[in-house]
Amino acid sequence: MQGTAQPTSQPTAYTPTDRTVPTRSAERASYDRELVHAILDEACVCHLGFVRDGRPVVLPTLFARVGERLYVHGSTGSRPLRTTGGEEQGLAVCLTVTHVDALVLARSAFHHSVNYRSVVVHGTAHDVTDPGEKTAALEALVDHVVPGRAADSRPPNKKELAATAVIRLDLGEVSAKLRTGGVNDEPEDLGLPHWAGVVPLRKGYEAPVADAALAPGTEVPDYLAGR
Numbered sequence: 421m422q423g424t425a426q427p428t429s430q431p432t433a434y435t436p437t438d439r440t441v442p443t444r445s446a447e448r449a450s451y452d453r454e455l456v457h458a459i460l461d462e463a464c465v466c467h468l469g470f471v472r473d474g475r476p477v478v479l480p481t482l483f484a485r486v487g488e489r490l491y492v493h494g495s496t497g498s499r500p501l502r503t504t505g506g507e508e509q510g511l512a513v514c515l516t517v518t519h520v521d522a523l524v525l526a527r528s529a530f531h532h533s534v535n536y537r538s539v540v541v542h543g544t545a546h547d548v549t550d551p552g553e554k555t556a557a558l559e560a561l562v563d564h565v566v567p568g569r570a571a572d573s574r575p576p577n578k579k580e581l582a583a584t585a586v587i588r589l590d591l592g593e594v595s596a597k598l599r600t601g602g603v604n605d606e607p608e609d610l611g612l613p614h615w616a617g618v619v620p621l622r623k624g625y626e627a628p629v630a631d632a633a634l635a636p637g638t639e640v641p642d643y644l645a646g647r
Contacts, residue, residue: 430453430488431453432452432453432454433451433452433453434451434453434456434591434592434593434594434595435451436449436451436595437542437593439542439593440540440542440593440594440595441595442595442597445597445599448597448598448599449595449596449597450595450596450597450598451594451595451596452596455596456539456591456594456595456596457485459517459519459537459538459539459596460485460490460517460539461485461564462519463483463517463518463519464482464564464565465480465481465482465483465517466480466481466482466483466490466492466515466516466517467479467480467481467515467516467517468480468481468492468513468514468515468545469513469514469515469516470511470512470513470514470545471512481493481494482561482564482565483515483561483564484557484560484561484563484564485564485591486556486557486560488590488591489588489589489590489591490515490541490588490589490590490591491548491557491560491561491586491587491588491589492515492545492586492587492588492589493558493561493584493585493586494584494585494586494587495583495584495585510544510545510546511544511545511546511587512543512544512545513542513543513544513545513589514540514541514542515540515541515543515589516538516539516540516541517538517539518536518537518538519536519537519538520534520535520536520621521534521535521536521537521600521620521621522534522535522618522619522620522621523535523618523619523621524599524602524603524618524619525603525615525616525617525618525619526603526604526605526609526616527603527605527609527610527612527614527616528605528606528609528612531603531604531605531606533599533604534599535599535600535601535618536597536598536599537596537597537598538596538597538598539594539595539596539597540594540595540597541589541591541593541594542592542593542594543589543590543591543592543593544589545587545588545589546587546588546589547585547586547587548585548586548587548588551581553588554581554586555575555581557586557588558576558581558584558586561586566643566644567643568641568642568643569643572641572643602617602618603616603617603618625647628640628644628645
């Protein structure tokens with residue numbers, strides 16, 4: 421993929437910056453590279469924030485990570501793509517993903533919380549214009565949602581490629597933030613007669629539902645059956 425060469429050896433952590441150090445609960449922040457990658461790779465949807473005409477805009481969209489680069493899917497008529505100014509200029513963005521792992525119910529309303537894992541990425545996004553990189557990025561986007569699916573579907577044709585846009589964002593200014601554990605009630609509230617504890621949340625897959633027009637004899641592929 422053109423323009424995506426990565427160093428053979430990466431530091432184990434990203435370097436904190438003014439924009440990646442939280443002003444609250446800084447002890448929950450992490451810059452560990454493997455942790456950041458794991459949180460990103462588990463998410464299907466990101467939220468892409470940018471400023472357009474002096475106003476903040478945040479859009480949910482699909483993305484995929486390839487090494488130290490994120491690819492974000494969009495339409496050629498979408499706001500980010502109309503604002504990037506092309507390959508050279510780029511668009512200042514903030515990209516985030518969040519996983520909610522549990523509800524934390526305290527005795528006091530103030531100390532209710534959630535256990536979560538999140539990543540925030542600051543940087544400049546650029547249009548992907550190289551045909552080879554764009555094709556590889558779109559395959560990565562499909563496989564990020566369902567691994568193995570890109571090879572088991574028709575590739576986009578010229579018209580579809582022209583209508584589809586991809587933005588790339590390098591992982592430079594990055595931080596993860598996590599909350600784990602239980603309730604943090606005040607000592608004087610521990611005797612109150614209110615239930616307190618953690619309610620874990622989980623995400624799973626149900627059985628695939630075949631399209632009504634599926635060709636006879638088409639079986640559920642292994643990469644879906646195994647989920």
